[in-house]
Amino acid sequence: MALLVQKFGGTSVGTTERIEAVADKVCRFRSEGHDVVVVVSAMSGETNRLIALANDIMEEPTPREMDVLVSTGEQVTIALLSMALQKRGCDARSYTGGQVRILTDNSHNKARIRDIDAHRMQEDLDAGRVIVVAGFQGVDEHGNITTLGRGGSDTTAVALAAALKADECQIYTDVDGVYTTDPRVVDSARRLDRITFEEMLEMASLGSKVLQIRAVEFAGKYNVPLRVLSSFVEGEGTLITFEDDTAMEQPVVSGIAFNRDEAKLTISGVPDTPGSALSILKPISDANIEVDMIVQNVGQDNKTAFTFTVNRPDLKRAQDILRRISDEIGAGEVIGDSKIAKVSIVGVGMRSHAGVATQMFEALSKEGINIQMISTSEIKVSVVIDEKYLELAVRALHSTFGLESVGVDENA
C-alpha cells in the first residue's frame, strides 16, 4: 500500500493503443491497493508537429507563446489517459501543470519548479482517484504557462513525488533499467538492480540517456527513491538509491559510460601568463558554447597549450572564435578534431579503492588505444580517445572491471 508516482514518456503514450496499455498497468497497481499519481509526456511526434506549426510562422517564436503552444501536447495525453482509466472503472482525474499549481519561475522554455500545492492532489488521493498530471509544464506566479525544457516530464514526476512524499517515483521508458554500459556495444552488459544517485548523475551526464540529469539531481536533493523501468517489458528495473550501509558491498566500478557528441579543440603556443585561460575560455562561454573537459599542459619556453571539448555542433563556431583569440594574444595554431569519443568508468567504490585509474589506463594500453585527454572526479575517470576505438575501449573496460552478466546456474 504505497504511494507511487509513475511517469510515462512520449513513446509509452505514442498511440491510443499504448495509452490503453498504460491504463492497464496503472489499474493493476491500483488493484494491488497502491495510490497512484501518473505523469505523462506528449504523444511522440506531437511536440514536433506543434513546433513545425510555430516555425511556419516564425523562425524563433517568442518563448511565452511557444510554451502556450507546446503545453497542449501533454494536455491531450492527460485527457486521453484519464478516459482510458475511467473506461476500466478506475476513477481518475486529469490536471494540467497549472491546475495542480506547479509553480515555476518565469523562464519560459526552461523554467524551474519553485513549489507545488499538494493539497488538491491529496484530496483526490483520499477519494481513491488516480491523478493524471501533464508533465513538462507549470505556471509562473502570474498564471503564465511555462515549460521546464528537455526531459521536463521526469522532473515533474520527481517534484510531485517530493511534494507528496511518495514512496517511489517510477520512470517508465523504453529500456528496462540502467545498464553497466550500452548493451548495443557490449553484449554482456548487465542491468543494475541498484545504482547510487551520484553514479547515476555521472552516468546520465556522460550519455546514458535513460534519465534526465536534472530529474536525478532533484530526486537526490529531496531524497525521492527513483526507479527506472520499461513500459513494455515486465521487470524490477533499476532503483536509484542513496548511498547507505550497503556501500561496503559496492563494486569498485558500477558502469562504463561513453559519449560521441563532443569535439576537441587545441590552441598551442599560448603565453604562459596569469589570465591566459580566462582570455581563451571567456569568449567561448560568452558565445553560449558549453565546455566540458579542459586540460592545460605544463608550459615550456613560457608557452603552454590548452585543450578542451565542446559539443560537436559547436566545433566550427568555437574554432572561429579561438582563431580570433589566437591572433589577439599571439598564440599559435588552433586545431579542431571531431573524431573523438569520451569513455568513463563510474563508481562510488572508487572512493575507497586506489589504483582504479591505473587499471583503466592499463586496459586501454593493452589494446593499443592512445589516451588524448584525462579528467577525474571523485567517482569517475574519463578519457578522450580516437572515436574509432570507442567500442573496443568500452568492451575492454567492461571486462576489466568485471561487469559482465554472469551465467545463472540453477544448481549452484
Next chain:
Amino acid sequence: MALLVQKFGGTSVGTTERIEAVADKVCRFRSEGHDVVVVVSAMSGETNRLIALANDIMEEPTPREMDVLVSTGEQVTIALLSMALQKRGCDARSYTGGQVRILTDNSHNKARIRDIDAHRMQEDLDAGRVIVVAGFQGVDEHGNITTLGRGGSDTTAVALAAALKADECQIYTDVDGVYTTDPRVVDSARRLDRITFEEMLEMASLGSKVLQIRAVEFAGKYNVPLRVLSSFVEGEGTLITFEDDTAMEQPVVSGIAFNRDEAKLTISGVPDTPGSALSILKPISDANIEVDMIVQNVGQDNKTAFTFTVNRPDLKRAQDILRRISDEIGAGEVIGDSKIAKVSIVGVGMRSHAGVATQMFEALSKEGINIQMISTSEIKVSVVIDEKYLELAVRALHSTFGLESVGVDENA
C-alpha cells in the same frame, strides 16, 4: 479609437497562412489606433481530430476529460496568432479561457459563462497589447476546464465585449453579412446593413447559421453591438442593432428564413380532454427530443389531432414513442413526414403592420403551394410546406416583400 473584440472562426484560422492573414487584418486595426481583443476558435479539423482520438478510447468520453482534451485546440491557435502578430511588430499576448478567468458553471461540454475578470485584460490593453483569447472555453470555480458547447467562441467574444464594454463585437466568418435570404436559393438576395437583435434571433433560430443564437441573445442582454463580417472579403458586413429611432424606417419584412432540418408528426383521434397535450408531449420531451412547432386542430366528435415538428434525425424515435402513447390513450393513427420545410418571414416592422401574414399566404397560394402548418410570433410568421416547394416559396416571398437588391444607378 474604439475598443474592438474580433472573433475569427475555425475556417478563418484553418492554416498558418490564414492565421497570418488574420494577423494582417488585426494589425491594420491596431495601426488605425483601435484597441483589439481577438477571440479565436480551433483550426478547422483540429477539434474533430481530437474527438476521434477520444473515441478511439471511449464511445462516450467523460465530459470533464473531453473538455480538457478539446480545449487544447483553441490554445494552439492563440499561441500561433500571437506569434504572427509579434512577427509584425504588434505586441500581443495569448490567454486561455482559464487565464482571463472566464468563470463558468460546471456543466462540462455546455457550460454557461458566469463572470469575466476584465482587470488583467485592461492592464494589457493599457500597455498597448493585442489580447488573443481562446474561444469556447472557461473554468469553473474549482479551476476545472469547461467548454461552452457549439458556437461557444461567438459567445466568448460577446461576453468579453460585454465585460470590457467594447464599442463593437465583430464576428468574422465565411459570409460577408446577414442576407435577406440564402443567396444560393435567391440570386437577388441582398446583404442587410443592419438588422435588429430580435430579427437576428429569429433568423438564427430558423436556420441562417451565420451566428449562434446564444451569442445573439447574450449580445442583446448586455447591449453589445454585434457585427458580422467576412474574414476573406473587405466590407462593412451587417450590424446587429438595438431597435431604435430608425425603427420607423424599418421595412415590414427584413428577411426570409428557412429550414429543412425538421420532420412533422401527426397523431389523430386524440380524445379531446384536458391533459391530452401533456400526455402526448411529455414522453417526447422526456426522451430529450426537441419539439418546434405545435398545432392542435379544433376537435370534432370529442376527438382532436395534434401535429408537431421535431428535428429530422429524431423522427423515427418520436414516432415509436407516439405509437406507444396512441395505444395507451386510445388515439388513432400516427403519421410521420420528413419531406417538409419551414419557411418564415421575419421583421420587426410586422408589429406595426397588419396583414403581413395574409400577404404571405396569398403569395404562396398564387404559386399553388399548400400550407400544412402555421405558427406566428410578434415578428415572424412561419409555415410548413412540402419540401419540394421550398425554393419556389422563398423566391416568391423574397419578391413579394420587396427584398431584392436594387440595381445601383450612379446618375440617380
